[in-house]
Amino acid sequence: MSLLVTGTIGIDSVYTPRSGHREQVLGGSGTYFSAAASFYAPVRLVAVVGEDFPDEFRQILRGFEGIDLRGLETRAGSKTFRWGGKYLDDMDHRETLFTELNVLGEDPPSVPDEYQDSQILFLANSHPGVQLGMLDQVGAPMLSVADTMDLWIESERGLLDDLLRRVDGLVLNFDEAEQLTGHANTVAAARHILEMGPKFCVVKKGEHGCIMAHGDGICALPAYPAEHVVDPTGAGDSFAGGMMGYLASRLASGELSDPMDFDELRHALAHGTIMASFNIESFGLDRLASLTRVEIADRFDEYGRMMRLG
């Protein structure tokens, strides 16, 4: 049950108030998503980097056995996307120090022919026009989910509305949900988004967990209670990776036939929560690179016990 993600690969510089800083670390939404999802199911990564992309970073990606890199384009004459950010004292908010779009400002990568039969599609945050183009290149996925951000809600609302009518699920941050709907109440915002097209909407609240609105109900889950947050970069993308990877693994096992089943999605959110909790324990992909499936299973069990009632 093939999972395809379209997202960014970047070179990040991250500054934090208490855990120091790291310059030129492998980052990007496609990177974090793929690394997290690869623990659950093979993942096809469609992304583009410049010819300056360090071989060392390519080796890090190759280190995740489940990541299929045939869709990673290395564009001659172009430079890789770079981003720098500084976290504020609460580690939940950040300032962007610089953004060098580079190759992301050029034509998007193409979905390779051999990926066009992908059954599960995740469109990580990018221009909604690009996301629509990606959606067009994949035949008829069983499940398509998109992420978005404040910039597109403000500047590309028409295209974003088109996208929302075409995807099965939307994942976004709580402040973006408010911006998109005008509802300060997160539950009300998530429900409102169901009227815009998606059959489910996941609102990410960082250290406060997540909420999902779905035709069959509402679900709220806490974040895994983390005391030592080293670097929150990629938390939302590794959350989405764990979530989508879990659904892909369930579909592949034959135990699940409807990837939009409310109860399965609840479990998918829990797996996303666990993957995000590991990701924030290090800069870049360091923690995910050393992670084992046994550690994931142990933390998932601990998380479930923490919330089990009766």
Add this chain to the structure above:
Amino acid sequence: MSLLVTGTIGIDSVYTPRSGHREQVLGGSGTYFSAAASFYAPVRLVAVVGEDFPDEFRQILRGFEGIDLRGLETRAGSKTFRWGGKYLDDMDHRETLFTELNVLGEDPPSVPDEYQDSQILFLANSHPGVQLGMLDQVGAPMLSVADTMDLWIESERGLLDDLLRRVDGLVLNFDEAEQLTGHANTVAAARHILEMGPKFCVVKKGEHGCIMAHGDGICALPAYPAEHVVDPTGAGDSFAGGMMGYLASRLASGELSDPMDFDELRHALAHGTIMASFNIESFGLDRLASLTRVEIADRFDEYGRMMRLG
């Protein structure tokens, strides 16, 4: 297994951005706590009002069968505490419009002789010197838990530190936990508070649920996902009422011998969450006054199913 609460009774005026306003409504920490706890166990309320306290409000309190009002002092020549507040657009933050301490600025009420054998004690937020005085008046409770607020953290730190060395548990808001410990991370703040004396610390995060630090672990629970919040006043006190009422009922049943058992406290937090979720559905005590045990059990089951994994 007698539960005693010391707290305020007041006359509130509440303004909200979307659900209108209500003037002169029955409020106060002792009121909300007692009403919520009374669904679980009998609760002895120690509080003081002025001779202007409306008979109509006394009838509302009498309407909750489990509330024992022998400890409610009506002080001749004094006026009842009054508070006015206005909620901001997110319904999680508020501005105080006025505070008329009135009888709360005089001598505190006494714990009646017949209450001095109380086994479970909740000291709702007040001056830590008053809380210490209340603690002295109750022989040797099995469990004592206190709430506090920013004002005392700032102005009465010495007395508050004394109190923390003497109570078993502390309940406070997330911003107060940061103020008390200097930790912006809620988990780190809650753990730090365990070093100040309490054996467990519950940090309330409003719409984002709660976190508990305890010698046996950390627990995070989401709020019940509420779309229509009419008035958040008393949410924290009804949370504490549900929590402490549940523990009192478990001790009374003989099924629980250690009220500081981690797993029992987790369940107590869930009951607190449910009681707070009902409370915010109306102004004042309206919703709790019409609430049934069947509704509580149904919502508790729904909440548990929402988080059940595996």
